[in-house]
Amino acid sequence: MMRALAIGGFLVSLALFAVVEWAARREGSRIPTLGEVCAYVMRYEVGSVPVGRIGVFGFWWWLGWHFLAR
Amino acid sequence: MEQPHDLTVEAPRAWDRPAVAVPVLVCLSLVGGRFPSFSVEANLWTLGTGGVLIWLGLNNRVPRRPAPHRLESGAVWWTLPVVVFVVFEGATFVAAAGDGFPTFSRLADPLLEDRLVRSATWLAWLSAFWGLVRR
Numbered sequence: 001m002m003r004a005l006a007i008g009g010f011l012v013s014l015a016l017f018a019v020v021e022w023a024a025r026r027e028g029s030r031i032p033t034l035g036e037v038c039a040y041v042m043r044y045e046v047g048s049v050p051v052g053r054i055g056v057f058g059f060w061w062w063l064g065w066h067f068l069a070r
Numbered sequence: 071m072e073q074p075h076d077l078t079v080e081a082p083r084a085w086d087r088p089a090v091a092v093p094v095l096v097c098l099s100l101v102g103g104r105f106p107s108f109s110v111e112a113n114l115w116t117l118g119t120g121g122v123l124i125w126l127g128l129n130n131r132v133p134r135r136p137a138p139h140r141l142e143s144g145a146v147w148w149t150l151p152v153v154v155f156v157v158f159e160g161a162t163f164v165a166a167a168g169d170g171f172p173t174f175s176r177l178a179d180p181l182l183e184d185r186l187v188r189s190a191t192w193l194a195w196l197s198a199f200w201g202l203v204r205r
Contacts, residue, residue: 002171009158010174016151023147031144039137039205050128056202057127061120064195067178068188069116070108 086133095196102196103189107182119196127203134204 017034024031032040044052098119105112126132155174162173169176182188 002167003169006158006162006171006173007177009154010177013151013155013158016154020147020151024144029144030142031147032138032141034148035201035205036138037141037145037148038202039135040141042202042205043137043139053127057124057199060195060199060202061116061124064120064199065113065116066175067182068102068107068192068195069105069112 091200095193095200098196099189099192102192103185107179120199123196123199123203132203137205 020031021034023029024033024036038056042050042052042056044050044055102112102115102119105115159174162171162176165171182191
């Protein structure tokens with residue numbers, strides 16, 4: 001029962017990612033795509049240090065290592 | 071002379087074209103898919119490919135698509151899938167109930183044992199990484 005709840009919750013989450021991305025790609029949508037959100041976050045800098053880029057790259061690197069190397 | 075961070079380079083390099091980038095990503099993914107979890111090779115391949123992509127992403131060698139200066143109000147919709155995922159990941163992680171109430175990682179592990187699924191996941195990871203580098 002709890003296992004099904006967890007699987008269902010994660011599937012709902014993934015489906016919501018897909019639905020919001022689909023909505024963002026419609027003509028005239030006011031929702032930015034996930035890529036645009038990432039690009040906006042990656043613009044953030046502290047002084048000359050691209051903190052946003054480092055943070056997003058670091059997170060994505062860790063995610064790949066987490067699933068594909070361990 | 072140092073280039074500004076927002077500079078968008080117009081002239082595409084040969085290796086930046088999809089005809090070059092896609093086969094390279096596919097080859098890297100097929101190699102990565104051969105390495106099982108917890109192996110030294112998998113760790114080195116992940117750290118190596120990710121390290122190169124981060125290096126490319128932090129200098130101005132790769133042309134970037136212009137980033138938006140502000141987000142529209144609809145961006146708040148992205149919190150919905152994120153919150154649902156964080157709630158379930160947090161609950162399953164804190165409960166630490168193993169397969170009875172598994173985390174996302176625990177659910178993914180058996181799927182990633184299949185070499186084809188593993189290679190496909192590698193391709194998705196590297197493709198998204200390449201997309202981020204070009205942002």
